[in-house]
Amino acid sequence: MTKKYVIYRRVSTRSQGESGLGLEAQDRDIALFLDNYSDVPFEVLGTFTDVLSGADAHRPELQKAIALAKSAGAELLVSKLDRLSRKVSQIAGLMDDSALKIRVASMPNADKFQLHIYAALAEQERDFISLRTKQALAAAKARGVQLGGLRDKTMKRNEAAKEAADAAAKRVASIIVPMRESGASFKKIADALNAANVPTPRSKQWAAMSVRNALNRLAAA
Incomplete structure (x- = not known):
């Protein structure tokens, strides 16, 4: 059975998004996870990127990534937990969604708890x-x-x-x-x-x- 992922990335400034600064590190961590920890075979259904602060609750690309992950039965894959948010309340809301599976590349074996x-x-x-x-x-x-x-x-x-x-x-x-x-x-x-x-x-x-x-x-x- 093929493992499915939807990748989400976030950078804080427009300059980082345009230059690739920050995105390269996230891509590296995600690639390490996929190559060393993921079930095989696997498929990446899509990659979504927001360019905004970690404190900003409005994440249009994140919402698209979540919708795709849930509809396809895929895991939402991020490089680090703070790419989702720096606020516990926002992360808790995502964790409480039983239909959403979250995987953090830098903590490959960590569960939601x-x-x-x-x-x-x-x-x-x-x-x-x-x-x-x-x-x-x-x-x-x-x-x-x-x-x-x-x-x-x-x-x-x-x-x-x-x-x-x-x-x-x-x-x-x-x-x-x-x-x-x-x-x-x-x-x-x-x-x-x-x-x-x-x-x-x-x-x-x-x-x-x-x-x-x-x-x-x-x-x-």
Whole structure:
């Protein structure tokens, strides 16, 4: 039996859509999924692309993709979950549609329940990073730091990296802390996170060292 897919892509600006910037990365991830994870044989029934913000609920091409997927009994295939939306409420609405099958290339084995949890965690992490970054910049300004130059860009880049790592540690605290307290090794904890399709801040696989770093961050906090 042939597996059927309808591909949906999204870029945030017109320039990205015209240049292919962003689309190439999405196409690469989708191709990796089809070549390595899809049932064979498979057929792509169509590809639809919106050029708009992730916060914009009006997605004409997405609606066309959904309609085709449902009518043909195909899976709606996206490269990453945030290509559907950055809002949990919008993703939840799609997940609640029992007639719609969704597949995310970068999380090939995740079911709807896991995708919903991941969307909620990602939204919390974005909100947390935004808040901490604003507070850090306000504190720097109060100390007399001149913002806007190369030094400021470096500071914001370093701060953003730190915030992402701190947020990731908090996001998995309820998993790694109890496991560590019960005697689980760093490697065993890393394997559990990877099995649950929980990515690191850089969207990579967890390793024993990254679990230990996360626990150290939680202890320092």
